[in-house]
Amino acid sequence: MAERPLSPHFTVYRWAYTMTLSILHRVSGLALSLALVAFVLWLVAISLGPASYDAFSPALQSWPVRILIALAIIALLYHFANGLRHLAWDMGWGFELRQARASAAVVLIVVAIASIACLVFLFRHGAGA
Amino acid sequence: MVQLALPPNARIDKSAGKHYPAPSGARRVRTFRIYRFDPASGQRPRIDRYDLDMEQCGPMVLDALLKIKNEVDATLSLRRSCREGICGSCAMNINGVNTLACTRACEDLGGGDVSIYPLPHMPVVKDLVTDLTTFYAQYAAIKPWLQTRTPAPPDRERLQSKHEQQRIDRPSACILCACCSTSCPSYWWNSERYLGPAALLAAYRWIVDSRDEALGERLDALEDPFRLYRCHTIMNCAEACPKDLNPARAIGAIKQMLADRQH
The missing domain is CATH 1.10.1060.10 (Alpha-helical ferredoxin)
Structure with a gap:
């Protein structure tokens, strides 16, 4: 008798908002941990004085780093907004399916608008620097 | 642990599926793609395709499965009992969502083929029957x-x-x-x-x-x-x-x- 095979799971389950927001919460949390390391390096550069800061800051102006900063901002906004959703659940609110679907939509819309606003503001003011 | 890929013995053998065409004269044909695993064969799981005439079939997914078992391919294994959503036997993954075959109407699945798998991430005893x-x-x-x-x-x-x-x-x-x-x-x-x-x-x-x-x-x-x-x-x-x-x-x-x- 052959060993019982494991039935398909990840590859057959219909992708839904439930799993999407959950995995994004983890991915954004992980991204923010990494961004925090970069942020601390930046603080170290500041604390060591003008010379080290001048050596560090041109890297922040490069496009690859700008894109990483943009992603970190989006991750922060998403993790914050969806984190509020988790806080509401922890207090017992929002478990009805229509509430969970609505809160998911609100999170995505708010994050999209806030991300665009943040990025437009930052790159408009940062580009001339 | 997170393991996205199936173990080698569980991977579906894409070359092995059989096709059972609808009887001639069928007017409203719908294809059911069903996960098959036969522990006695030594083969890996496969997907068989069954073309049914929906004019000659009851409304629910369970009706289609029993029609296949009774009239097309008696080797198909599944659990079922009450056929009215109170026993929980016919739970399976239908078009990507877990539900009961007896309370899910084929019409509510939209158009196109119907894909049926056993409950996800469970050891398969045979076909749609999992070890619970x-x-x-x-x-x-x-x-x-x-x-x-x-x-x-x-x-x-x-x-x-x-x-x-x-x-x-x-x-x-x-x-x-x-x-x-x-x-x-x-x-x-x-x-x-x-x-x-x-x-x-x-x-x-x-x-x-x-x-x-x-x-x-x-x-x-x-x-x-x-x-x-x-x-x-x-x-x-x-x-x-x-x-x-x-x-x-x-x-x-x-x-x-x-x-x-x-x-």
């Missing part, structure tokens, strides 16, 4: 019976108010079909250690029962990083439940009770 031993053991682990310390009243049953009964009405409606637990990614990755939504909903049902006197022990048994706290409120369970129950809310309520008793 662990699932049942997890149910047993939450001690799904009334536990009392005080002697029963001599002249009557342990009575409940109408309100007290209402608190357990919904969670008692669970039929243990396993649609919720096997829809949960967290359960997929930790099914040995995380109890899963079905068992936790059952735990909640006894925790909030006004007659039960083992609340402390029940909460103690759940206060564990894996048994309870692998729930990350993904909400697949509530989306999947064919009885419109909400295991996620029950789990949230248990987490709140555990937090509340800290102070």
